[in-house]
Amino acid sequence: MPRTFTPKVVTANDLMEGDVIYLTSEDRWTRDLSEAELITDEAHAQVRLLDAQRQTDIIVGAYLADAVAGENGPEPTHFREDFRRTGPSNYAHGKQEKATQPRA
Template sequence: MPKPFTPKVVTANALLEGDVIYQTATGWTRNLAEAEVLTDEADADLRMIDALTQADLVVGVYLADVTPSETGPRPTHFREEFRAKGPSNYAHGKQESL
């Protein structure tokens, strides 16, 4: 029996900058809270197809599990939580403002 579909976001890395990015209804964002949460498997498949056609902008496209919340989607796996925080080797990018 197939596993039930759980909420997901489309994520990738920006081709030129390497930043972690998330698909929105109208494009891409570097902020997970702005990502489009997909709750239907067919919609997720269509959004993945759309993302994969943007090879001039993104690399490494995949679906990441999330839990919807009032402040936007929250990662369900430590890898995605780590990616959402940005580079960890020194203060720059997303962590620079902390």
């Protein structure tokens, strides 16, 4: 019996910087998961993934990740995706470095 389709987002890594990025409904890439397009139709998800995979000059490793609708946009359903969206596991770079900066 086929599995029921669950909502997805298209995610990849930025080719030049390595950051985790997400495809928006406006066909742009964002580093903010809450801006990602939450796809609820399996056929549409496959088309969006194929579109993303063609962008080899911008991204690498595109795939569909499970997500759910949250208050502020899509939210991950799996630990791996939650971990990926926070950036490197080392506070010396990326998103986590910004989180340690004092606010003015």
